[in-house]
Amino acid sequence: MDFTAQLQAYRNRVERGLADLVPPAATRPARLHAAMRYSLEAGGKRLRPVLVLAAADLFGAREADALPAAVAIECLHTYSLIHDDLPCMDNDDLRRGRPTAHRQFDEATALLAGDALLTLAFQLVARHYAALPAVCAALTREIADAAGSEQLIGGQMEDLLAESRADATAAELEFIHLNKTAAMLRAALAAGGLCAGAGPAELELLRRAGRHLGLAFQIVDDILDATADSATLGKTAGKDARAGKTTYVKVHGLAASRGHARAQSEAAIAALRALPGDTAFLVALVENMAVRAS
Numbered sequence: 001m002d003f004t005a006q007l008q009a010y011r012n013r014v015e016r017g018l019a020d021l022v023p024p025a026a027t028r029p030a031r032l033h034a035a036m037r038y039s040l041e042a043g044g045k046r047l048r049p050v051l052v053l054a055a056a057d058l059f060g061a062r063e064a065d066a067l068p069a070a071v072a073i074e075c076l077h078t079y080s081l082i083h084d085d086l087p088c089m090d091n092d093d094l095r096r097g098r099p100t101a102h103r104q105f106d107e108a109t110a111l112l113a114g115d116a117l118l119t120l121a122f123q124l125v126a127r128h129y130a131a132l133p134a135v136c137a138a139l140t141r142e143i144a145d146a147a148g149s150e151q152l153i154g155g156q157m158e159d160l161l162a163e164s165r166a167d168a169t170a171a172e173l174e175f176i177h178l179n180k181t182a183a184m185l186r187a188a189l190a191a192g193g194l195c196a197g198a199g200p201a202e203l204e205l206l207r208r209a210g211r212h213l214g215l216a217f218q219i220v221d222d223i224l225d226a227t228a229d230s231a232t233l234g235k236t237a238g239k240d241a242r243a244g245k246t247t248y249v250k251v252h253g254l255a256a257s258r259g260h261a262r263a264q265s266e267a268a269i270a271a272l273r274a275l276p277g278d279t280a281f282l283v284a285l286v287e288n289m290a291v292r293a294s
Helices: 003-021 030-040 047-058 067-085 107-128 133-147 152-162 170-196 200-227 239-243 248-252 254-273 280-293
Strands: none
Touching: 003 047, 003 067, 003 280, 030 067, 030 107, 047 067, 047 170, 047 200, 047 280, 067 107, 067 133, 067 152, 067 170, 107 133, 133 152, 133 170, 152 170, 170 200, 170 248, 200 248, 200 254, 200 280, 248 254, 254 280
């Protein structure tokens, strides 16, 4: 397997899906749709939609085309980034290597663009899986649970509450990372499995892999925020430390954080290898995520 070529092929599918399934920038009101497109088209790793497609391919994508689900997941992720960067949240000026949505447009437009992308995610699921009601319902439940007040949004709330707290615990930090980051990675892998007709045991392994991958990914992000520059990150480096945010590096230190990242990556790989089929691409993807902070 040529991992780099396969990853690029998946990313190309995602870009085509975004081009085809998201309203054009000229759609009225044009400023809103231009802001949505601006944030979506800024690039990024496309990790979450790639996970959807790769998980579906693992099972032969035998039930439904996974691309609309992949685009829905990317819309949700991008909405969360737009809102995360707002002045009332992290107040950041740089995302994916260019000005954040509220800097490029204005705060109100960025807020509405995020709202619209969140809503579009569920429109895509409803529109493209209506002929498969069981798949449609399962995807809606999986994605909505991950994006809701007890997971993604709840993790963001806990993250805000933990800012500048010197006494934040390791358990509180894990709650933030499990919900703010890992929930959507877990949902991405499960969504791919649902599109492909994976069974309950297979879905549970996908969710387990996503949970561990999400923790590894966020720990690596915390490490990079402390060690890399803004050009490498595509966002403002060192901002977490300056804001006093609760991170793995703050709670555990740099060396221990690297050890935690390796352990979570190994747990994700173990879950993937327990799945049927050729998991080489997904395993390589986890390994590549882990070495970013080595």
